[in-house]
Amino acid sequence: MFEIIGFLAAILTTISFLPQAVKIIKTKDTSSISLTMYVIFTTGVLCWLVYGIHILNWAVLLANGVTAIFSIIILTYKLIDVINERSSAKTK
Amino acid sequence: MFEIIGFLAAILTTISFLPQAVKIIKTKDTSSISLTMYVIFTTGVLCWLVYGIHILNWAVLLANGVTAIFSIIILTYKLIDVINERSSAKTK
Incomplete structure (x- = not known):
């Protein structure tokens, strides 16, 4: 029973970023997305990957x-928006 | 060395939601935030909490x-926006 809840927890927190990535790809709007969050989060997830390789845990990997x-997709769209905003602010 | 990377991974993915919550509290803008993401993610995190209580793992808890x-704060702001949008759409 509790193993199922643990498994469900891992599945839900993993797939949750898919609808956010899809929404951004569709709308091209990242205005209320925090750049800081996705820089920190993507770094954290990449650290988990390095750790997963070290302990050879396939679930973690x-x-x-x-x-x-998903996180890199969201971060890339946000970065493009931030760069575009800064370059358009310069030309104003 | 790898234990430090694992620890860093946990810290980074945990605190990453703070700047997103702060941004939303400050700007009151949740337009590009995915409601589906935060419904699924919050459910997943609550499952992790239940699982953490079961295995009595303080790091997971x-x-x-x-x-x-952080996730509940973001979800609450998004839900308020969605409800307000629907009620204003009805009065139009």
Whole structure:
């Protein structure tokens, strides 16, 4: 029973970033997304991946590998927006 | 060395939600935040908490307890926006 809750917890926190990535790809809007959050979060997930490789734990590797993909997509879109905003602010 | 990376991973993925919560509290803007993400993510974090209580692992409890607070704040702001949008759409 509790093993199922643990498994569900891992699945839910991993796939949760998919709808956020899809929303950003569709709307191209990242205005209320925190750049700081995704810089820190992506770094953290990449640390989990390094740790997962070290302890050779496939659950850690799979969960964080999937999360890393979504997180990097969100971070990339946010970074593009931040760079575009700064360059347009310069030309004003 | 690798234990430090694992510890850093846990700290970074936990605190990363703080700047997102602060940004939303300051700007009151949740337009590009995915409601689906925070419903799924908050449910997942609460499952982690239940699992953490079961296995009595303080690292799991602490990390997910802190994340739950930030995640619930973000979800609450998003829900308020969604409810307000729907009620204003009805009056139009």
